[in-house]
Amino acid sequence: MNGFVFSADPPERWSQACKKAGRLFHTPGWQGLLESSFGCRTVYAWNEIYEGGAAFSIFNAGPFRVAYLGFPVGSFLGQPGSYAELLGCLRHQAVVPLPASVRVPVSTLDPDAELNTPAVTTPETAIEDLPSWSLRSTSSNIRRDLKKAGRASFECGNADSDEDAAAVFDLYEATIERNRGSMRYTPAYFKNLVRLSHTMKNLRVFVARKNDQILAFNVTALDGSRACYLHGGIDLAARDDRPGAQLMFEAIRWAQESESQSFNFLSSPVGQESLIRYKEKWGGTTRNHRTYTRGFGASYPIFRLAEWLNRWLRLR
Numbered sequence: 001m002n003g004f005v006f007s008a009d010p011p012e013r014w015s016q017a018c019k020k021a022g023r024l025f026h027t028p029g030w031q032g033l034l035e036s037s038f039g040c041r042t043v044y045a046w047n048e049i050y051e052g053g054a055a056f057s058i059f060n061a062g063p064f065r066v067a068y069l070g071f072p073v074g075s076f077l078g079q080p081g082s083y084a085e086l087l088g089c090l091r092h093q094a095v096v097p098l099p100a101s102v103r104v105p106v107s108t109l110d111p112d113a114e115l116n117t118p119a120v121t122t123p124e125t126a127i128e129d130l131p132s133w134s135l136r137s138t139s140s141n142i143r144r145d146l147k148k149a150g151r152a153s154f155e156c157g158n159a160d161s162d163e164d165a166a167a168v169f170d171l172y173e174a175t176i177e178r179n180r181g182s183m184r185y186t187p188a189y190f191k192n193l194v195r196l197s198h199t200m201k202n203l204r205v206f207v208a209r210k211n212d213q214i215l216a217f218n219v220t221a222l223d224g225s226r227a228c229y230l231h232g233g234i235d236l237a238a239r240d241d242r243p244g245a246q247l248m249f250e251a252i253r254w255a256q257e258s259e260s261q262s263f264n265f266l267s268s269p270v271g272q273e274s275l276i277r278y279k280e281k282w283g284g285t286t287r288n289h290r291t292y293t294r295g296f297g298a299s300y301p302i303f304r305l306a307e308w309l310n311r312w313l314r315l316r
Contacts, residue, residue: 003049004045004086005046006043006089007095008042014046017052017053018077023224025221029196031057033196037189042057045086045090053076053081054076058096066303067099067101069083069105075110075224083104083113084115087104103292104292107124108287108289109226120291122269123267123276123288124264124267124289125276125279126287127262127282127285131261137283149245151241154246156207156246157207158205159205159214165190165195168194169186175233178236185231203219203220205219206220215241218251220254227251227263227264228266232244232247
């Protein structure tokens with residue numbers, strides 16, 4: 001299997017391919033953000049026949065390593081190839097030590113990966129026809145929330161400093177704690193997000209301010225033909241004024257004006273029906289998202305056991 005060539009540095013035509021396809025999550029800029037925020041490593045795969053490839057971000061998970069294709073949304077860069085061929089070639093690359101497992105996220109907006117490997121299914125919500133979307137596509141509750149936000153007269157714009165990034169992280173942390181979620185992202189990650197948004201036109205960190213205080217944030221990225229809502233949070237004290245709704249509207253409108261074809265709210269945790277319903281009120285449709293996992297090497301059974309124990313302990 002020699003269809004894909006692997007390297008620690010972006011291939012010569014990589015940045016050009018990212019620019020041509022309007023991709024963000026495969027760019028060296030995004031991969032550098034992940035590396036500096038989480039200490040992961042990137043491996044680039046390039047195929048001359050397909051004139052495309054994929055970036056793998058390899059994260060440390062305790063003593064194990066886990067590779068994600070195109071983190072966080074997956075998919076190929078350039079012409080679609082075969083995931084099975086790509087993973088087969090990855091097994092034989094010599095750029096980095098073999099990870100315990102590889103995860104391939106496959107959106108409902110992408111062709112099925114057709115991988116003969118286990119997959120975890122989660123509900124993914126997206127506005128599938130963004131060009132025809134309008135406020136009439138939303139529920140009356142959303143339109144009411146936008147009127148409340150309008151009366152509150154928030155100043156909506158972009159996060160533009162490290163201080164703004166720190167305030168955004170504080171809102172993220174408080175939101176995760178309220179919802180008893182897992183803290184997956186760090187202050188360094190949000191600082192790097194804000195900095196990268198200054199140089200990448202397809203990444204925005206929207207904030208709503210009042211009296212010079214950030215009361216809500218929304219992180220949205222354009223990747224190929226779709227927009228992806230990545231993160232959001234609000235100050236609980238401002239909840240009744242609905243600043244989050246105003247920022248979501250700004251993000252959707254920005255994506256629509258940028259000629260994105262869909263707006264993906266990404267997956268919701270299983271069991272969070274209220275979150276799914278909220279996304280659907282914006283005009284989204286919910287379908288099954290799959291994350292395929294392919295085990296590599298003798299350490300994979302031990303890694304699976306460690307993952308199971310970790311989930312079991314969190315649920316206790």
